[in-house]
Amino acid sequence: MNFGIKRFLHALLIALTICLMLPVPGLAGPSICGAPFDTNATSSDGFCWNATTFGGFNYPVNKHKDFVASENWWGERLQYVDKDGQDELGVNNPGNHVIGEGELLYSTRQFSNKYDLVSDLGLTASTIPPELGGMFYYKLPWFGKPYVTVENDASQLANIVITQGSSDKKVLKSGDVWDLGKGYSLTVNQVDVEGDKVWFSLSKNGEELESGIVNANGTVENQIFTATADFGDGTDQLYFITYVDSVFMSATDSFAVFKYTWLIDKDDILIIKNGDEYQGFEVIETSKDGIVLENSKCITLNLDKDKKNYFTDSWYFQTSDKGKGSISPEGYIIYPATDVVVEDKNATVPIANSTEETNITSESNESENVSADHRTAPSSGTAGMEDKESHPEEAAEGSSTKLPGFGIISGIIGVMMCLALRRKS
The missing domain is CATH 4.10.860 (DNA Excision Repair, Uvrb; Chain A)
Incomplete structure (x- = not known):
């Protein structure tokens, strides 16, 4: 040869x-692991994970101190709680590998978020436009994905469609359509540079929801546009905010600059009630501030380092072999984990068995969230005029990693x- x-x-x-x-696109890649515990060295009340010790949970780093606080903590927690005092998990019975019904608690609490518009423009309680209804809104992590709470009520959750961060802006000319995600779009009907005004419409699935003319040169109240609707259990709930930062003229076209856009999906509200079941957990407590669930079935752990013991659609317990890694021949190591889903941008066929928390087309992204899908909307004639695209959101806020x-x-x-x-x- x-x-x-x-x-x-x-x-x-x-x-x-x-x-x-x-990794093959659409199939599980690397896993995200939680903090490991040795059953022979951990008391029964010591098996507890929060957003800083398990990467499957939603973790806004700027709120770290509140997420790990011993009292009035925010975010998600997973904890083993022995109910009958027999065959408990931990040092008193290191070989036990059965988590009884109701002994695994998943808790989540809402947390406050200041609107970027309020922070960046230095607004106070006395200077914010009344249309905002306040300086803050609230979010609740739900199985790893952040939602906005309707009426600041943790039992009513709305999907986040888009949030423009502090440094993001969108430049559009007359006739441009900005795809916001989930069927929502913003259309610029006309830009009046001489009058410092822009006329635009908000639509969903081609049907106009709102329309307004905003003055880009004036007070914050003049430059802001909001929309409300009746959804969840509330009336006149805020679901859309945008801010016209400026208008300008190029050699051929007139443009408007949009900032601080915030949108939740008013037509997709999750109402959580006691007794409801989600991913193997039953809701046992709902309040305005948070939700508590417990496993509805017994979880028997297979003590094999290669076995995944699923307790939700995407989270599972991984263990060592019996006696391996432990200081006791009966003990073992245990930790929660979830697989990273490899995203193929060119895939046209949906991946089977994908879950909402690990959606391969996740639109979730905020400066506080790890996973993101930066999708840019078509905007002809605006090349080079945008510092950053806004970030469509969903929730994964999930873990989606782009790998070849x-x-x-x-x-x-x-x-x-x-x-x-x-x-x-």
Whole structure:
């Protein structure tokens, strides 16, 4: 065999081996693990994880001190609570690998968020536009995904569609349509540079919901636009905010700059009630501030380091083999985990068995959230005029990681074949 061909085949084999080691788009990749505990060294009330000790939970880093506070803590917690005093998990019975019904509690509490518009513009309780209804809104993490609470009530949850961060802006000219996500869009009907005004409409699935003319040169109250509707158990609830920062003229077109846009999906409200079941947990307590659930079925752990003991659709307990990693031959190591889903932007077929918390097309993103899908809306003629695109949101806020897939193989093969043909000729 020609020496050049041999070298080509050898290089191709190496390239294919490397590619096959990469995660396949749409399939589980690396896992996110929680803090491990040794059953022979942990008391029964010591098996507890929060957002700082389990990456599957939603974790806004700027609110760290409140998320880990011993009292009045915010966010999510998972805790083992022994109910009968027999065969409890922990140091008194290190070999026990059964979590009884109702012994695994999942708790979540809402937390306050100041509107970016309020923070950036230095507004106070006496200077905010009355349309905002206050300086803060509240969010609640629900199985790893952040929602906005309707009427600041933890039992009423709305999906976040979009939140423009402090440094984000959207530049649009007359006729542009901004895809906000979940069927919502903002259309710029006309920009009046001389009058410092812009006329735009908010629509969902092509149906106009709101329309307004905003003056871009004046007080905050003039520059802000809000929309309310009846949804959940409330009336006249705020669901949309945007702020027209400025208007300007280029050589050919007139543009408007939008900032601090905030939108929740008023048509998709989750109402949580006692007795409801979610992902293997039953709601046992609802209040304005938070929700408590317990496992509705007994969880028997398979003490095999390669086995995943699922207790929700996407979270599972991983353990060591019996006696391995523990200071006792009967004990074992246990920690919660969840798999990272590899996102293929070019995929056109939905991935089977994907869950809302690990959605491969997650729109979730805020400066406080780890996972994000930065989708840019079509905006012809505005290239180079935007510092940052706004971030459509959903919730994953879930864990979605973009990693290379098999698409790289064809590129490597093509390069190798070209090199081989050149040597052969």
